[in-house]
Amino acid sequence: MQGNIIVGQSGGPTAAINSSLAGVYRTARDRGAGKIFGMLHGIQGLLQERYIDLSEFIITELDAELLKRTPAAFLGSCRYKLPGIHENRGVYEKIFNILDKLNIETFIYIGGNDSMDTIKKLSDYAIVTGHPARFIGCPKTIDNDLALTDHTPGFGSAAKYIGTSVKEIIRDSFCLEYEKGLVSVVEIMGRNAGWLTGAAALAKGEDCAGPDLIYLPELPFDIEKFGLKVQELLSKKPSVVVAVSEGVRLPDGRYVCELGQSLDFVDAFGHKQLSGTANYLASYIAGEFGCKTRTIELSSLQRSASHCASRVDILEAYQVGGAAVKAADEGDSGKMVILNRLSDDPYQSGTEVKDVHKIANDEKLVPREWVNEDGNYVTDAFVNYVRPLIQGDVSPIMVDGIPRHLFRPV
Template identity: 70%
Template sequence: MAKKRNIIVGQSGGPTAVINSSLAGVYKTAKERGFHKVYGMLHGVQGFLDEQYVDLSTQIHSDIDIELLKRTPSAFLGSCRYKLPEIHENPEIYQKLFEIMEKLNIEAFIYIGGNDSMDTIKKLSDYAIIKGHTQKFLGVPKTIDNDLALTDHTPGFGSAAKYIAASTKEVIRDALGLNYKKESITVIEIMGRNAGWLTGATALARTEECEGPDAIYLPEVVFDIEKFLKNTRELLKKKNSVVIAVSEGIKIADGRYVCELSGGSDYVDAFGHKQLQGTAAYLANFLGAEIGCKTRSIEFSTLQRSASHMASRVDVDEAFMVGGAAVKAADEGDSGKMVVIDRLSDDPYQSNAGIYDVHRIANHEKLVPRSWVNKDGDYVTDEFINYIEPLIHGDYQPFMVNGLPQHLVLKRKQK
């Protein structure tokens, strides 16, 4: 058998609580399968173009470091939001990337990311085929939004869902305590621009000792503000403390985001996505003015994607598994593919790693089926709940040092 060369791994797009568990899976499996060096590109392809990378053996010194990495939120290597141009538009960028790969003696290139990152894998593997390069390109799915096609769900989603459900329970408990002889409405805003998977996860807060949120509004259903007001008034007839979950991405019939109605932020990121904040604040103010009771808005904000202390064991383990599976696939000669999670059974929950051609996956967005939202468009169905419920099970206890969760952090200069 020929001596193995080197492998490089990068992270891209928005962070998750378990994106580093996939990195740990890549590292451990690459070492076990005899790759010589395991490089990490800093800030994804964008940093790699500037030859920003580290030898991961200078960062990970022991099995406890691997365990710490699994418990560390956000991209350990740094991330980027960088979309490669089409090959014909800018072949020089591709030439440069492959020159750097040749220089580093790279045999396999693993990219952990979402839709945009799978587009990177597709383009690089296409370019390699066109030009006769032998490097293998494999994608590892990652996104809290769960909007990637062909995989049963994405690593990062289960932990975000667990944090959201646990925090929703705590918010409901808190809101209930202070409402004697008066009414209050709490509006919780959840991430998910187009896909309502995370907003729907608030339904998991409905347990034997908690009623869960009273209404849930997903971006897949057109938001009708008059119907919303009417429904909230109905809820207040039945209970004093009403808690409503909304996606940051809900839109009214003319296509405008609800958060745009208040003249919110105009910030647009590198992928052209508008920054959405303020949906809950807008709706809480609206309800307060219309109904005249106390209202409060709560945004879980970046905590929902970075709360490793509340990560799901299923999620951490699956993130680790797909990282390792990508290395295995590359080592066995696959390229231009993404590892996916196949669900084998619901109860007991079982899954394993599958693999798909990235041309079938890239740039397709998986939304919540309309049939998994009730007729009125204000709650998710049992099918929805049964689908996500197994994904929040089990825990990885954080490594607590002086009372706080410890993380593994890259040694590098900041500026």
């Protein structure tokens, strides 16, 4: 590896995304790369020629360890959709002129579905124009919805936080008894895929019954049926805890959260900003049965809780970062690194690369057989799939009782 590398981060951040960045940096350095640049705020920042030399920030081994433990995107993220080559060739000419200016041999993008769309388009343009730069995708998303890979870095830590938080919510919900009962509705991210919401089942164990109901977006949501189920549970117990995906939809295709508000914000990739599902359902239950309700939105906490990160997740995130550099160094382009599950007991995984054209703009959903017949809970097969990914802890480096992160001035 003789030329320079540039790496960017895109989409929603995770507790493990910077571990992949550390894996890219260390592997590129070990393989003899020249300069290792970081795009500030992804491809959008690159178009504005905003980038840094990572060696100015990752100076010591401690810096690299701090980076692995730092949540959110160290380089800054974006949700910028590249136009088609035929729509605006000038954008591509500008990007590739910048890459030539920096003597870039390898372009690595850490992100999810939309980020892989960027890798696909840039690698296609390189093929069309005969440009020698190589383009590799590095998987990242708490939603766990990337095709072809067994799971995505970022998901394990978010699942661990969700399982932990739901267990604590359940414990708290039994502290006080109310005349007509208490219903707590926990809203969990994931958009159209229910992997994160299903992780609420991890709360179940010898010391906890787990949430009472779990609703994934893969199945149509029947509000009346939901209400009757909650009423049945309230007749048997004083507290009910429901985990619901932000993206659950009615049989007619509308998001439940649209019933309580209009979804005005739509990002560059056409995604509506989903929020308010739990609030609507809690209001519905309160109105129907007169019980006390609580709305709990885990929101950005589920993707930024590095203090509750999974060791397996952090190690695999680092591993895929290094594998992306290795793949480019060995001549691959237009590919994404994937994780293969080799064994469950003991858990083992490995990496390989797959054609990004088979991944970009696709969504991997929870299989129907991993949801119970009534559509209100996940099966043991789902829990067995997730549990290995949440194992182990990553101890924060504490200073004055608070975790220390690697800092980059804005």
